[in-house]
Structures are given as structure tokens and as C-alpha cells.
Amino acid sequence: MYFTRTELNALLALYSRHVAKGEWRDYAIGHEPGMARFTVHRHTHERPAFTFVKLAPRSANAKPDFLLYDSDRKIRQSTSLLEVLSIFDKKVKLLST
Numbered sequence: 001m002y003f004t005r006t007e008l009n010a011l012l013a014l015y016s017r018h019v020a021k022g023e024w025r026d027y028a029i030g031h032e033p034g035m036a037r038f039t040v041h042r043h044t045h046e047r048p049a050f051t052f053v054k055l056a057p058r059s060a061n062a063k064p065d066f067l068l069y070d071s072d073r074k075i076r077q078s079t080s081l082l083e084v085l086s087i088f089d090k091k092v093k094l095l096s097t
Contacts, residue, residue, distance in 0.1 A: 001036045001056050001064075003029070007081050011038050011052060014085055024049065047071065052084065 003011065018024040018040070026044045030037040034056040039048035051069040063079040068087065076084050 001034050001054060002031055003036050003038065003054060007054070008038075010081060010085060014088060015040055018088075052081075054081070 015024060015027055024040045024042060026041040028037075028039045028041075028048075030039070036054040038052040040050050041047075042049045048069075048071070053067040053069065055065040055067065057064050066078055066081045066084045067074055068076040068084045076087050078084050
């Protein structure tokens, strides 16, 4: 299992935006049978801040699953990587008092 060029470009674009903000510093890519993993780190020697996982389809006609973990907690799952990445596009709203 591996990330396609389009998927990797989307992950690296998100990574670059957070590096520019000073939030992320390092990343790693891992491949195993049935799974690809992209991890981002706030500091080089820390545990991953977030892990993006691509799982092999369960059947020949199925799409792969994409999962997002915050440390060890799964926070999003979809068959669309862009839907998983959209969690980082949420704007913070100011509440009036």
C-alpha cells in the first residue's frame, strides 16, 4: 500500500502550511502490507502529533479507507483523503459576549 502522487501532494501541502505557521517541524512516511502512514511531528524527537493512515480496500471494488489519529485516538475516517484533511480547514469563530 502506498500514497498516490495526488494524495502525497495533498498531505505535503497541508504539512507545508503548518510548518510555515511554526506548528509542525518534521514528518515521516511508512509503508507496510495493507497500510501506508504519514506522520507529522511538532518536534523531531517527539511522538507524532497526527498520523494519516491509508488502509487497503477490503474488496476489489471498494475504495481505500483514510484515517486520522491525534496521538493514539482516531478522530476521523473516510474513503476520501480530502474529507479527512478538511478537519484542518475549520475556522475558529469568535463568540461575542
